[in-house]
Amino acid sequence: MGRPGFGRRYGERPVRYSAAGLVSRGLTHRDWTPMWRRHDLKPRYDVVIIGGGVHGLAAAYYLAANHGISNVAVLDKGYIGGGGSGRNTAILRSNYLTPEGVRFYERSMELYRGLAADLNFNVMFARRGHLTLAHNDGSLRTMRWRAEVNKLQGVDSDVIGPDEIKRLVPYLDVSAQARYPILGALYHPPGGIIRHDAVVWGYARAAAAQGVHIHQDTEVTGIDTEGGTVRGVRTTKGDIATPVVLNATAGWSTLVAAMAGVRLPIQTFPLQAAVTEPVRPFLHAVIVSGTLHVYVSQTDRGELVFGASVDPFASYSTRGTLEFAEGLATHVIELMPALSKVRLLRQWSGLCDMTPDFSPVMGGTEVEGFYVDVGWGTYGFKAGPVSGRRMAELIHTGKTPDLIRPFSITRFYENRLVGEKAAAAVSH
Numbered sequence: 438m439g440r441p442g443f444g445r446r447y448g449e450r451p452v453r454y455s456a457a458g459l460v461s462r463g464l465t466h467r468d469w470t471p472m473w474r475r476h477d478l479k480p481r482y483d484v485v486i487i488g489g490g491v492h493g494l495a496a497a498y499y500l501a502a503n504h505g506i507s508n509v510a511v512l513d514k515g516y517i518g519g520g521g522s523g524r525n526t527a528i529l530r531s532n533y534l535t536p537e538g539v540r541f542y543e544r545s546m547e548l549y550r551g552l553a554a555d556l557n558f559n560v561m562f563a564r565r566g567h568l569t570l571a572h573n574d575g576s577l578r579t580m581r582w583r584a585e586v587n588k589l590q591g592v593d594s595d596v597i598g599p600d601e602i603k604r605l606v607p608y609l610d611v612s613a614q615a616r617y618p619i620l621g622a623l624y625h626p627p628g629g630i631i632r633h634d635a636v637v638w639g640y641a642r643a644a645a646a647q648g649v650h651i652h653q654d655t656e657v658t659g660i661d662t663e664g665g666t667v668r669g670v671r672t673t674k675g676d677i678a679t680p681v682v683l684n685a686t687a688g689w690s691t692l693v694a695a696m697a698g699v700r701l702p703i704q705t706f707p708l709q710a711a712v713t714e715p716v717r718p719f720l721h722a723v724i725v726s727g728t729l730h731v732y733v734s735q736t737d738r739g740e741l742v743f744g745a746s747v748d749p750f751a752s753y754s755t756r757g758t759l760e761f762a763e764g765l766a767t768h769v770i771e772l773m774p775a776l777s778k779v780r781l782l783r784q785w786s787g788l789c790d791m792t793p794d795f796s797p798v799m800g801g802t803e804v805e806g807f808y809v810d811v812g813w814g815t816y817g818f819k820a821g822p823v824s825g826r827r828m829a830e831l832i833h834t835g836k837t838p839d840l841i842r843p844f845s846i847t848r849f850y851e852n853r854l855v856g857e858k859a860a861a862a863v864s865h
């Protein structure tokens with residue numbers, strides 16, 4: 438395949454953010470320049486990325502910044518970060534179950550830790566410690582298993598008992614009288630939270646500064662192939678010729694892949710989440726209970742952010758339901774009875790592209806030039822930086838990086854699944 442050209446074409450240098458700049462603009466009332474500019478759709482791009490979430494924007498940024506490929510378009514049918522990237526609960530962790538998964542998500546954590554400096558954008562990463570509670574012997578066994586795999590991969594995780602849990606999270610009911618008493622937890626100190634929209638904006642700004650074009654409100658309506666090779670995409674704003682298309686559309690990924698004639702072993706399910714009114718900071722760690730189908734963290738503004746397992750039926754709905762709010766409230770109060778008077782402010786859902794083994798699908802497909810970065814299920818946001826970086830490397834070099842090789846689509850025909858269901862925040 439003809440690989441995309443390498444000529445670096447920079448866009449406009451972004452304003453460098455700094456404390457001095459903030460003070461100076463405050464005093465002079467000078468406006469900030471927009472973080473990226475609008476462009477007309479060009480008739481040809483070296484790479485077209487479908488999906489303006491963290492995955493698509495990170496891939497665009499690394500294509501330009503690391504590989505000199507800046508004639509890139511990122512297309513989004515809505516606005517950037519309006520899909521899963523703006524709807525997740527912003528939890529970062531690498532305490533997975535398989536060695537392949539742990540290695541991969543740990544690399545993402547490393548990139549996230551350095552992201553604010555790399556992008557000159559405050560993404561508000563907060564290391565909080567992540568606790569996955571075990572309420573029965575089976576879960577405790579899985580937590581021990583995960584802890585050992587994590588340690589072998591150099592990731593800080595350990596199983597701790599109720600006393601230590603109580604010390605870390607004083608408001609948690611660790612008594613033997615609870616309906617599902619807490620027997621222990623997988624404690625992962627490096628886990629934390631981040632500001633998800635800042636991550637999206639930071640990547641968009643940095644990619645645009647390298648010359649990438651971001652086209653919002655631009656829906657892909659078709660993908661043209663000829664003799665099993667990508668030739669271009671059709672959109673609501675016009676047609677584009679391109680040799681390379683990257684599908685980074687999460688919940689919509691099967692529909693987009695079908696336009697190129699590619700079938701994916703993925704089904705889309707909504708995942709609901711909710712946020713409360715702000716309360717005084719009392720919860721430092723991120724708490725997960727698979728048995729009670731809930732996870733909770735507290736933002737820097739004091740709101741409690743909750744999520745659950747995916748809805749039990751495939752759907753493209755992004756609305757919240759009363760059943761979810763009722764179940765959530767019941768379970769949260771079982772965990773932390775002191776929260777019974779806190780009010781829920783908003784609820785919503787995002788779309789999860791679930792694979793049979795709960796691992797993603799990354800790499801090329803049977804259609805030359807058509808790449809996928811999909812199948813993220815409930816893990817997508819955590820992986821944005823590393824998958825963007827490695828997909829960019831694959832597109833540039835034509836060689837699959839070792840880190841993402843286990844996640845190729847061929848694993849489903851070769852009987853080598855990468856089972857990560859036991860590492861899900863909550864049971865599905």
Ligand code: PYC
Nearest residue numbers: 526528744815861862
């Ligand atoms: O895997 O940590 C997780 C998670 C939290 C919310 C959705 N997935």
